[in-house]
Amino acid sequence: MNTDAPVLIMAGGTGGHIFPGIAVAHELERRRVPVIWLGGKTGLETRLVPQHGIALEKIDITGVRGKGLGALLALPMRLGGAVLAARRILNRHAPRSALALGGYAAAPGGIAARLMKIPLVVHEQNRVPGKTNRMLAKKAARVLTGFDGVIFDGMHPGAEWVGNPVRDTIAAIAPPEQRYAGRHGALKLLVLGGSQGAQSLNTTLPQVLRGRGAKLPVDVRHQCGEAHLDTARNAYRAAGIDADVVAFEQDMAAAYAWADLVICRSGALTLAELAAAGSPAILVPFPHAVDDHQTRNAEAMVAAGGARLVAEGADFAARLGRAFEQIGERDRLLAMAKSARTLAKPQAAARIADVCLEVAA
Numbered sequence: 001m002n003t004d005a006p007v008l009i010m011a012g013g014t015g016g017h018i019f020p021g022i023a024v025a026h027e028l029e030r031r032r033v034p035v036i037w038l039g040g041k042t043g044l045e046t047r048l049v050p051q052h053g054i055a056l057e058k059i060d061i062t063g064v065r066g067k068g069l070g071a072l073l074a075l076p077m078r079l080g081g082a083v084l085a086a087r088r089i090l091n092r093h094a095p096r097s098a099l100a101l102g103g104y105a106a107a108p109g110g111i112a113a114r115l116m117k118i119p120l121v122v123h124e125q126n127r128v129p130g131k132t133n134r135m136l137a138k139k140a141a142r143v144l145t146g147f148d149g150v151i152f153d154g155m156h157p158g159a160e161w162v163g164n165p166v167r168d169t170i171a172a173i174a175p176p177e178q179r180y181a182g183r184h185g186a187l188k189l190l191v192l193g194g195s196q197g198a199q200s201l202n203t204t205l206p207q208v209l210r211g212r213g214a215k216l217p218v219d220v221r222h223q224c225g226e227a228h229l230d231t232a233r234n235a236y237r238a239a240g241i242d243a244d245v246v247a248f249e250q251d252m253a254a255a256y257a258w259a260d261l262v263i264c265r266s267g268a269l270t271l272a273e274l275a276a277a278g279s280p281a282i283l284v285p286f287p288h289a290v291d292d293h294q295t296r297n298a299e300a301m302v303a304a305g306g307a308r309l310v311a312e313g314a315d316f317a318a319r320l321g322r323a324f325e326q327i328g329e330r331d332r333l334l335a336m337a338k339s340a341r342t343l344a345k346p347q348a349a350a351r352i353a354d355v356c357l358e359v360a361a
Contacts, residue, residue: 012105023165082108119359163345164272176337190259280336306340
């Protein structure tokens with residue numbers, strides 16, 4: 001094996017695919033292993049990957065889900081062209097192995113890697129595998145998962161549960177036994193809507209908390225997304241609640257360490273952070289997620305005892321309020337926090353890096 005050969009990381013489109021790849025890239029770089037990233041020309045990776053000092057190669061490929069029949073019919077020709085472009089890039093860099101993390105950019109790169117007999121590793125972040133990873137898993141040297149028990153339609157029964165990488169600062173948060181010790185007074189509630197904001201939480205939660213202050217006093221810290229900042233602030237003001245409403249949380253480690261309870265969506269990386277921090281949660285899955293994967297993700301944390309699941313829909317506010325009242329005591333929250341932490345995989349990035357090097361040996 002050429003020890004100067006890079007590992008190729010392939011991911012694009014959304015942060016859920018990209019951020020785990022960045023964590024693995026930094027782990028490889030700490031081991032003096034060069035990294036090349038293969039992504040699309042328009043996805044989030046075009047901004048995030050260079051910001052982290054990682055060399056980025058781009059191919060012309062985008063997703064087709066929801067873009068109509070014309071895009072679907074044109075897919076074979078576009079995919080073929082993208083595979084050829086990926087092969088040229090792989091020929092130029094001669095990677096020792098390739099890591100596919102999902103998203104449209106991973107498909108042509110993964111196909112090219114297999115055609116060139118470059119060992120392929122697939123990492124699936126969600127409990128329901130995405131279409132790209134389901135396809136690539138059939139020919140992968142190794143398949144890794146962010147959750148236990150992920151099923152690849154029986155195509156790769158030897159998948160290894162390694163977890164999803166999280167930021168070092170979150171993995172370093174003090175355990176819940178230390179954080180909850182000596183806490184008293186108002187419950188510290190952290191609400192996370194994601195970078196785009198969860199409008200249902202922005203408008204519903206102030207209604208849920210209205211009038212509950214005497215029975216269950218809370219301090220609220222609510223991240224709502226830039227587009228919803230005024231709406232969320234006005235909703236809390238109308239409910240008579242003095243909440244700290246921000247567009248984005250700049251320091252997630254500090255936010256998790258501060259909180260007694262988190263209310264949030266159930267994306268794979270959010271759940272990995274909750275587990276790493278040992279943070280109990282009420283999970284509200286994004287109802288339009290592909291293959292309803294956020295519900296399946298949430299079910300894993302619920303089964304472990306670290307969360308409650310409240311789906312959007314009829315009587316959402318009432319059901320959310322009941323869940324909040326049922327678990328809104330620190331003794332109960334501490335037990336949930338300990339349960340959440342049983343799912344933590346703090347060495348996820350290191351294990352993924354290990355496998356990328358093992359298959360190349």
